[in-house]
Amino acid sequence: MNKPLLSVIVPSFNEEKNVEPFYFALKEVLEKSNYRWEVIYIDDGSSDSTLPLLQRLSTWHPQVNYISFTRNFGKEAAIVAGFQHAKGDCVVIIDADLQHPVELIADLLTGYEEGYDQVIACRDRKGDGIIRTALSKTYYKLINKIVDVQLEDGAGDFRLLSRRAVDALLIMSEGNRFSKGLFSWIGFEQKVIYYENVSRANGESKWSISKLINYGIDGIISFNMKPLRICFYMGGFILVAALLYILVMFTQIIRTGIDVPGYFTVISAVLFLGGIQLVSLGIIGEYIGRIYNETKRRPHYLVKETNATKGKRYERVQ
Numbered sequence: 001m002n003k004p005l006l007s008v009i010v011p012s013f014n015e016e017k018n019v020e021p022f023y024f025a026l027k028e029v030l031e032k033s034n035y036r037w038e039v040i041y042i043d044d045g046s047s048d049s050t051l052p053l054l055q056r057l058s059t060w061h062p063q064v065n066y067i068s069f070t071r072n073f074g075k076e077a078a079i080v081a082g083f084q085h086a087k088g089d090c091v092v093i094i095d096a097d098l099q100h101p102v103e104l105i106a107d108l109l110t111g112y113e114e115g116y117d118q119v120i121a122c123r124d125r126k127g128d129g130i131i132r133t134a135l136s137k138t139y140y141k142l143i144n145k146i147v148d149v150q151l152e153d154g155a156g157d158f159r160l161l162s163r164r165a166v167d168a169l170l171i172m173s174e175g176n177r178f179s180k181g182l183f184s185w186i187g188f189e190q191k192v193i194y195y196e197n198v199s200r201a202n203g204e205s206k207w208s209i210s211k212l213i214n215y216g217i218d219g220i221i222s223f224n225m226k227p228l229r230i231c232f233y234m235g236g237f238i239l240v241a242a243l244l245y246i247l248v249m250f251t252q253i254i255r256t257g258i259d260v261p262g263y264f265t266v267i268s269a270v271l272f273l274g275g276i277q278l279v280s281l282g283i284i285g286e287y288i289g290r291i292y293n294e295t296k297r298r299p300h301y302l303v304k305e306t307n308a309t310k311g312k313r314y315e316r317v318q
């Protein structure tokens with residue numbers, strides 16, 4: 001019988017120092033496995049020599065495919081491109097910076113053979129700053145109370161997906177992709193493997209604090225409409241409180257007459273209500289912005305150059 005095919009998706013943005021070390025480390029692990037394999041590098045609009053390095057690698061190693069974007073479209077778009085071009089019976093997504101230990105792929109494959117459709121490699125937070133760790137922990141505690149899907153701290157994109165799971169993810173055409181949520185949304189049998197956090201081999205992380213905050217907001221907004229409901233409840237609560245206040249004031253005025261100095265009350269009410277209204281408008285705006293973006297139906301990415309052909313899902317459809 002033919003050995004099953006494994007596709008490895010590697011989003012790479014300015015990873016010139018990592019391209020080759022990563023590939024050879026990966027190759028060593030994959031050659032020991034019982035699988036045929038291909039690697040799909042996605043050059044996410046790098047401005048360094050990531051692309052020429054990939055081109056060179058692919059001329060010597062037939063398993064290497066690359067897709068180069070016209071500009072930086074982000075890791076989520078890179079993952080979509082990888083899925084669309086993957087021909088494998090199972091797919092592994094892994095970072096190019098050697099932060100995801102390549103040896104773990106063997107364990108992911110074991111999980112796949114046991115019949116799991118998603119095998120998730122989950123990292124601990126060793127080596128991360130104390131503040132970042134605390135913030136992330138609180139964020140995940142809070143977000144899991146709000147959103148309808150279950151999100152786990154440390155479980156990122158490093159995971160194995162079966163063909164069924166990849167096809168399910170490809171059906172979802174939304175432009176704004178919050179992978180963590182999508183992975184959880186599709187369900188399927190999941191297995192989690194824990195590993196120790198590793199620092200980046202070369203280069204710098206592309207996550208700034210503001211990017212992380214935006215990512216956090218995406219997580220809340222992409223998967224539910226509860227923020228809108230919170231606005232509704234807040235409005236309702238303030239309305240009832242205002243009615244009570246009016247009632248109390250009214251009886252007081254009838255009993256003792258008008259008490260003119262009310263400057264503080266008026267100004268606090270105006271400011272408080274103004275604040276709440278602006279926040280609510282902002283939340284509504286977030287959703288409208290998303291609707292606007294989705295209606296444009298733009299592609300997730302544009303390809304400048306590639307040596308990869310369309311993946312398995314499209315072969316079967318044709």
Ligand code: UDP
Pocket residue numbers: 010011012013014015044072073074075078094095096097099200204205206207
């Ligand atoms: N990456 C990408 N496009 C981007 C940012 C990052 O393809 O716009 C890739 C990057 O090359 C790396 C992976 O995504 O392989 C994870 O990025 P990074 O190491 O910066 O994130 P961190 O590990 O700090 O979460």
Ligand code: MG
Pocket residue numbers: 095097099200205
């Ligand atoms: Mg990294």
